[in-house]
Amino acid sequence: MGRLTDSALAELGALCPGGVFHDVELSALSWWQIGGRADLMLRPSSANEIAALMRWFAMRGIRPLVIGQATNLLFDDAGLRVPCIQIGKSMAEIRIDGPDVYADAGIWVPGLARRLMQAGLGGAEHICGIPGTLGGLVCMNGGSQRKGIGSHIAMVESVDAEGTIRQRNADVCGFAYRQSIYQENHEIITGTVMRFGFRPIGEIRAEMLDILADRRRKFPRKQPNCGSVFVSDPATYAQHGPPGEIVEKLGLKGRRSGGAQVSPLHANFIVNTGGARANDVLTLIHEISGAAARELGATLRAEVRYVAPDGSIFPATDATQDLLGETR
Ligand SMILES: Cc1cc2nc3c(=O)[nH]c(=O)nc-3n(C[C@H](O)[C@H](O)[C@H](O)COP(=O)(O)OP(=O)(O)OC[C@H]3O[C@@H](n4cnc5c(N)ncnc54)[C@H](O)[C@@H]3O)c2cc1C
Numbered sequence: 001m002g003r004l005t006d007s008a009l010a011e012l013g014a015l016c017p018g019g020v021f022h023d024v025e026l027s028a029l030s031w032w033q034i035g036g037r038a039d040l041m042l043r044p045s046s047a048n049e050i051a052a053l054m055r056w057f058a059m060r061g062i063r064p065l066v067i068g069q070a071t072n073l074l075f076d077d078a079g080l081r082v083p084c085i086q087i088g089k090s091m092a093e094i095r096i097d098g099p100d101v102y103a104d105a106g107i108w109v110p111g112l113a114r115r116l117m118q119a120g121l122g123g124a125e126h127i128c129g130i131p132g133t134l135g136g137l138v139c140m141n142g143g144s145q146r147k148g149i150g151s152h153i154a155m156v157e158s159v160d161a162e163g164t165i166r167q168r169n170a171d172v173c174g175f176a177y178r179q180s181i182y183q184e185n186h187e188i189i190t191g192t193v194m195r196f197g198f199r200p201i202g203e204i205r206a207e208m209l210d211i212l213a214d215r216r217r218k219f220p221r222k223q224p225n226c227g228s229v230f231v232s233d234p235a236t237y238a239q240h241g242p243p244g245e246i247v248e249k250l251g252l253k254g255r256r257s258g259g260a261q262v263s264p265l266h267a268n269f270i271v272n273t274g275g276a277r278a279n280d281v282l283t284l285i286h287e288i289s290g291a292a293a294r295e296l297g298a299t300l301r302a303e304v305r306y307v308a309p310d311g312s313i314f315p316a317t318d319a320t321q322d323l324l325g326e327t328r
Contacts (some may be wrong), residue, residue, distance in 0.1 A: 004040070012042065015052045019043040019090070026075040028285045029086075031131065033224040033272050034281065035075025040083040045090035047157065047165055047190035053085065054188070055163030063161060064310040066188045068106070068136030070118050072226055074306045074316055077278050078167075082311035084190060094122070099196055100154070105135030105189045117208060122199025123152055126209040131227075135189040139176050139182040140303070144211070146232070150175030152194045158187040163172045164232075165190070178231045178303055218264045223271035229285060229316070230268055230300045244268035250291045257283040282306070282319055289317050 003149065004068045010045070013020050019042055026035030042064070044050045056065055064083040067073060091106035096119045103112060113128035134149075138156060143146040153170045156233065160166055174181035181187055219227075230243035240246050247253055247267035254264045259276030262284055263269040270284055285302055292298040306319035 011051070011056065011251060012040075015056060016042050016044050016049055019045065019049075026070070026079060030073055030075050030226075031224060031278070032074060032226050032281065034077070034276055034278055035077025036077050036309075038080040042083060042085045043090060044085065047159060050085065050159045050188050050190060051165055053163075054159050054161060056163050057083065063186060063311060065307065066135075066186075066314060067168050067307075068133030069131060070107075071132040071139060072136060072142075072304055073313075074226065074281055074304055074319075075248045076174045076309050078309045079309045080307065080311065081309050084311075087133060087190075088140050089187065091190065094312060099198065101194045101196065102191060103134055103194065104187065104191045105133060105138070107134045108132075109134060109137050113208065114154050116196060116202060120198055120201050120204070121196035122195045124149070125204055125211060126192075129176075134192065138189050138192055138243055139180055141178055141180045144215075146234075148175060148177065149194075150180065152196055153192055154195050155193040156182075156189055157191045157266045158182065158189045159233045160185075160187045177233050182303075218266055220269050220271050223263075223273060225263070225269050225271045226304045227232075228268045229270050229302060230288070231303045232268075233301065236298055236300070240292075240296055242268065243300060246292055246296065246298055247288055250288065250295060252284075252288055252291065255284060255287065257281075257287075260284055262288070278306070284314060285316050294298045 009299055021041040024038045024041040026032050026038055063195045066085045068087055089106055089107045091104040094103045094115055109127050109130050109132055113124055114241055116124050126147045130142055137149050141150045142151055155167055156173055157167050199275050232242050244267040252262055253267040255262045258280030259274050260270050260280035261273050263271045289300045292300045302316035304318040305313050307313050
């Protein structure tokens with residue numbers, strides 16, 4: 001995308017009032033605190049605004065990138081040259097009607113878990129400690145304890161690249177372990193309808209407190225990180241154990257590259273010890289996945305997603321060969 005003219009920027013300002021920002025420091029957004037500057041960031045406040053923006057971009061052949069709270073993203077040090085649409089607190093309404101819950105994509109996930117608990121709705125206890133937005137969680141089919149949010153979703157609303165608002169039932173959303181069609185189809189999730197079962201509030205609260213205590217004990221909290229780096233997919237888990245254990249077996253726990261380090265506390269986390277660059281993290285990911293394949297015959301796929309300056313986004317394991325100068 002070339003530099004937008006003043007009149008183009010004025011048009012965007014009219015389509016997304018109060019939500020147009022320039023030269024945004026991605027390292028200030030990313031939970032890894034890594035990344036250059038984004039030329040243009042848009043923070044819309046409704047599905048209709050997003051639809052209008054997408055129509056405007058489609059007419060000009062521009063494909064924007066969508067992000068939530070960047071808790072699962074490794075931005076390139078060169079930043080982002082395509083427009084970035086960030087869905088967050090200006091789209092965070094929730095309506096609870098018996099077991100049915102409608103929630104906007106920008107709602108903060110731990111806050112959603114608390115609202116469900118207060119309504120006596122059980123089933124989503126496992127998401128109570130996951131940072132990020134509901135849109136990001138649905139796209140990643142995120143969850144913990146080997147569960148995914150997809151199993152509670154009835155319908156997902158999104159806006160496609162042409163600006164059409166779409167609604168899909170869960171059975172066509174491609175939910176599989178940490179996967180959904182939204183990782184590939186470039187649509188922007190605007191909200192979901194979910195369904196939960198009733199459970200006594202005390203039981204829900206007790207389970208959530210246990211989960212949070214367990215996470216506090218196991219996960220590094222003081223250094224910037226993006227959670228689990230590799231997917232603990234059921235097949236690899238059954239054969240080789242969880243990714244953290246695999247990294248330990250390979251003797252790579254504590255391994256450093258520049259400012260990045262495989263966490264000495266939990267080997268499926270990479271922490272920024274200060275001044276880490278995207279390539280430092282990619283180097284560690286490349287070393288680990290390479291050693292796992294060579295020494296154990298195990299395929300490790302990254303859960304964290306790398307964002308290139310042209311807005312393409314994919315599992316960080318797919319980025320490493322190209323960026324580190326090797327052929328696929
Ligand atoms: C400390 C820590 C612990 C974590 N623990 C867990 C865990 O237990 N389980 C787990 O599953 N994850 C975990 N994560 C990873 C992360 O929190 C989840 O993947 C989260 O759901 C991502 O949400 P986000 O809003 O930050 O999305 P982002 O990181 O901004 O984006 C992630 C992906 O979602 C897409 N996306 C975001 N919003 C939308 C939208 N509205 N429409 C379409 N696509 C969208 C992006 O394009 C990108 O592909 C953890 C992360 C951290 C930092």
